[in-house]
Amino acid sequence: MLSPIKNTKVYEQVMEQIKAMIADGTLKKGDKLPTERELVEMLQVSRTSVREAMRAMEIMGLIECKQGGGNFVRDNFENNLFEPLSIMFMLEKGDTKEIIELRKILEVETVALAAARITEEELLSIGNIIEDLKHSINEETAVKIDKRFHYEIAKASKNSLIISILNAISSLIDAYIKNARTKILAEGDNKVLLSSQHEKVYIALKKHDAAEAAEAMRQHLDFANKYMSK
Amino acid sequence: MLSPIKNTKVYEQVMEQIKAMIADGTLKKGDKLPTERELVEMLQVSRTSVREAMRAMEIMGLIECKQGGGNFVRDNFENNLFEPLSIMFMLEKGDTKEIIELRKILEVETVALAAARITEEELLSIGNIIEDLKHSINEETAVKIDKRFHYEIAKASKNSLIISILNAISSLIDAYIKNARTKILAEGDNKVLLSSQHEKVYIALKKHDAAEAAEAMRQHLDFANKYMSK
Known part of the structure; x- marks a missing residue:
């Protein structure tokens, strides 16, 4: 239950109470939050504190504010407005090598999980992505489709924590894919090679063969990484 | 450079401009941000919008507001006030199995990176952690030391992206370690077993042997996971 707030950092405590309502199941995906006025009364805090807390949670991608309709817990967590992890990475002056390492660690194991759990519908969707990628003429579109390929595989792993992590660094991964493709495609027949690599992943998924x-x-990531290290 | 803002979602754009200053290196770790008044003038926005943006970045753990001293880019990103990834995990009704999967994926590979990169100083610190853990009497303290063991290894990997990710789900990992230890230690001689597992990791790190x-x-995580699945 909500209870009035006494301490100093007020907006922080408003958020803690919302978090507690999520933790105990009172608030679920898609639910409407109490109105700002209700929160002010329930928690005995200022309207400014409530609004700061709401804004912060909106920016983090946890809630959405529908115009004139109040605040709702989001029901999907794609497309965050702001990615703290990506910004920390910039502040730490992280280099591309770190993204390479993380992708190899996460995506190699995630595709193995996906092989065991992927549904027919998801296979169909990945099959379509590969066809689209093969026939894409515009490189800007191709980058988007390539990202989609990796993201759909993560989704097929059914591990929501891994999916959220990949979402949280999505702009880093996007930039990586874009740069890697530019470097790879600068060389002759690499478009065919790239597409056969995607296909091999897809075939292994269709066979539900985790090791393959x-x-x-x-192999696909090593190939891309080789170009990124040049 | 900062430029005046025209669009509607103002606080969001204030954040984008701060982000751009971080991306281009104008703002670095530990730097003081322009004052709220300066931002109001430079960006031609309301004080409320500036404050909302600052609050949101503070809550994300990107900046800290020193009392009476203005806003600073944080110089370390441990101890976030709020963990959006952990909250998304709750909203997705993620179960413990997902944390197990992620830890196995991330930590097994991270310790291999650490084996290659760990410094003498870091080895000393991990050695001390193991001694402290062996002699801890109070389980509440032991949980904290155990967490420290895993976190120091991540730090020794020198991959700031992996470290940030583990920080971003720190409360999930904490809860996992706490529960796992309770279940493990409920059985007879497991304290000795647990401590020999930590020691084996440490010995391999000292030998800089990534595979070992x-x-x-x-083996350590499989052991813990076996108890968590009971």
Whole structure:
């Protein structure tokens, strides 16, 4: 239950109470939050504090404010407005090598999980992505489709924590894919090679063969990484 | 450079401009941000919008507001006030199995990176942690030391992205370690077993043997996971 707030950092405590309502199941995905006025009364805090807390949670991608309709817990967590992890990465002056390492660690194992759990519908969708990628003429579109390929595989792993992490660094991964593709495609027949690598991952997923899928993804990422290290 | 803002979602754009200053290196770790008054003038926005943006970035753990001293870019990103990834995990009704999967994926590979990169100083610190853990009487303290063990290894990997990710889900990992230890220690001689597992990881790190470190970590996590699945 909500209870009045006494301490100093007020907006922080408003958020803690919302978090507690999420933790105990009172608030679920898609639910409407109490109105700002209700929160002010329930928690005995200023309207400014409530609004700061709401804004912060909106920016983090946890809630959405519908115009004139109040605040809602979001029901999907794609497309965050702001990615703290990506910004920390910039502040730490992280280099591309770190993104390479993380992708190899996460995506090789994630595709293995996906191989075991992928549904027919998800296979169909990945099959379509590969066809679209093969026939894409515009590189800007191709980058978007390539990202989609990796993201759909993560989704097929059914591990929401891994999916959220990849979402939280989505702009870093996007930039990586964009740069890697530019470097790879600068060389002759690499478009065919790239597309056969994607296909190998897809075939392994269709066979639900975790080891083969992991190996195909490892080869694909090693290939991309080789160009990024040049 | 900062430029005046025209659009509607004002606080969001204030954040984008701060982000741009971080991306281009104008703002670095530990730097003082322009004052709220200066931002109001430079960006031609309301004080409320500036304050909302600052609050949101403070809550995300990107900046800190020193009392009477203005806003600073943080120089370390431990101890976030709020963890959006952990909250998304709750909203997705993620179960413990997902944390197990992620830890196995991340930590087994991270300890392998750490084996190659760990410094003498870091080895000393991990050695001390193991001694402290062996002699801890109070379980509440032991949980904290155990967390420290895993976190120091991540730090020794020198991959700031992996470190930030582990920080961003720190409360999930804490809860996991706490529960796992309770279940493990409920059985007879497990304290000795647990401590020998930590020691094996440490010995492999001292030898800078990546494969042995990964295997020791895998065995340690498998052991913990077995109890968590009971």
